[in-house]
Amino acid sequence: DTEVTQTPKHLVMGMTNKKSLKCEQHMGHRAMYWYKQKAKKPPELMFVYSYEKLSINESVPSRFSPECPNSSLLNLHLHALQPEDSALYLCASSQGGQGGQETQYFGPGTRLLVL
Amino acid sequence: QKEVEQNSGPLSVPEGAIASLNCTYSDRGSQSFFWYRQYSGKSPELIMFIYSNGDKEDGRFTAQLNKASQYVSLLIRDSQPSDSATYLCAVGDSNYQLIWGAGTKLIIKP
Numbered sequence: 001d002t003e004v005t006q007t008p009k010h011l012v013m014g015m016t017n018k019k020s021l022k023c024e025q026h027m028g029h030r031a032m033y034w035y036k037q038k039a040k041k042p043p044e045l046m047f048v049y050s051y052e053k054l055s056i057n058e059s060v061p062s063r064f065s066p067e068c069p070n071s072s073l074l075n076l077h078l079h080a081l082q083p084e085d086s087a088l089y090l091c092a093s094s095q096g097g098q099g100g101q102e103t104q105y106f107g108p109g110t111r112l113l114v115l
Numbered sequence: 116q117k118e119v120e121q122n123s124g125p126l127s128v129p130e131g132a133i134a135s136l137n138c139t140y141s142d143r144g145s146q147s148f149f150w151y152r153q154y155s156g157k158s159p160e161l162i163m164f165i166y167s168n169g170d171k172e173d174g175r176f177t178a179q180l181n182k183a184s185q186y187v188s189l190l191i192r193d194s195q196p197s198d199s200a201t202y203l204c205a206v207g208d209s210n211y212q213l214i215w216g217a218g219t220k221l222i223i224k225p
Contacts, residue, residue: 031211033211040218041217042203042205042215042216042217042218043159043213043215045212045213048211048212050211055211056210056211056212088156088158090158090159094211099207099208099209099210099211100146100147100206100207100208100209100210100211100212100213101146101147101166101207102147102207102211103149103161103164104149104161104213105161106151106158106159106160106161107158108157108158109157109158111156
C-alpha cells in the first residue's frame with residue numbers, strides 16, 4: 001500500500017483566517033514532505049521532516065508553520081496568507097534515511113484558494 | 116546550480132504508437148532518477164524509478180538511463196488516450212530533495 005492521504009481536498013480561506021492542512025501515511029515511512037505547486041509548474045519543496053525532526057525549511061514565510069506530531073502525521077498550519085499563496089499543496093512521504101535516493105509518494109493534494 | 120531539463124511540449128503521438136520522453140540533468144554525481152505522471156488538477160503519480168545505467172521495463176513503460184550522457188528517457192509503448200498527461204522527470208539530490216524538470220505535456224491522439 002503506497003497511500004498518502006490529505007485533508008481537506010479543497011480549502012477557501014480569507015487572509016485573516018487560520019486553517020490547517022493534514023497529511024497521513026501508514027507505510028512506516030520516516031520522511032515526510034510539504035510541497036507547493038502552482039499551475040503548469042513542477043512541485044516546489046517547502047519542508048522536510050526526517051524521523052519527526054524538521055530537516056529542511058526552504059526559506060518558507062512564517063505564515064506557513066509545519067508540525068509533525070508523530071511518524072504518521074504531518075500538519076501545515078496556515079495563518080494570514082496572501083492571495084499568491086493559492087496553489088495545490090502536496091504532501092509526500094518516503095522511507096527515510098537515504099535522502100534523495102528515495103522514492104517519494106504523493107498524496108492527492110489540497111487545493112487552496114486565498115481570497 | 117543543479118538543473119533538469121525537459122522539452123515542455125506538447126508532444127503529440129498517435130494512439131498505439133511509442134511515446135518517447137526525454138530528460139537531461141546537470142549533476143554528474145546524481146544517483147536516482149524518477150518519472151512521475153500528473154493529470155491536470157491531480158497530484159504526481161510515480162511511474163518509474165531507475166538507478167542503474169541501461170533499461171528498466173514495467174509493463175508498457177521503459178525507463179532508460181545513460182549516466183555518461185546525463186540523459187534519462189521514458190518510453191511508453193502502445194500509447195493510449197489515458198496516457199495523455201504531463202510527465203515530470205525528477206533527479207534525486209543527496210539531501211532529500213528532488214530536482215524537477217518543467218514537465219512534458221503528452222497528448223495521445225485517438
